[in-house]
Amino acid sequence: NPSVRLMRAFYFATEKERGQGAKEKMTHALGNIASYCPGSSVRSLALRACSRYRASTGANNDPASRKAAAGALRAIVVRATNKLQDGGNSNVWSNTILPIAFLGQKDEEP
Numbered sequence: 001n002p003s004v005r006l007m008r009a010f011y012f013a014t015e016k017e018r019g020q021g022a023k024e025k026m027t028h029a030l031g032n033i034a035s036y037c038p039g040s041s042v043r044s045l046a047l048r049a050c051s052r053y054r055a056s057t058g059a060n061n062d063p064a065s066r067k068a069a070a071g072a073l074r075a076i077v078v079r080a081t082n083k084l085q086d087g088g089n090s091n092v093w094s095n096t097i098l099p100i101a102f103l104g105q106k107d108e109e110p
Helices: 002-016 020-034 039-055 063-079 081-085 092-105
Strands: none
Touching: 002 020, 002 039, 002 063, 020 063, 039 063, 039 081, 039 092, 063 081, 063 092
């Protein structure tokens, strides 16, 4: 599916991009494209972003990766709300993704 590849490309590009304006535009586009992708692909990307967020905390402090993951999660939650209905077998949206999106929004890293 080309939309899934485009969504993943935007996610990985936000991690690599240094300009704040470009990051915000790509994150916004990622959220919009996620509303057209299949629910399982959006869940998969969101879980990958959650694991990247967790891996970039503590001793492996990587603020850029953490901010990109939190931004992607927030963009999906805000712009692709139709995907929150299908949480899979363990309801990953309410158990895993939404808490990390909230914590990422409150991150005080500059």
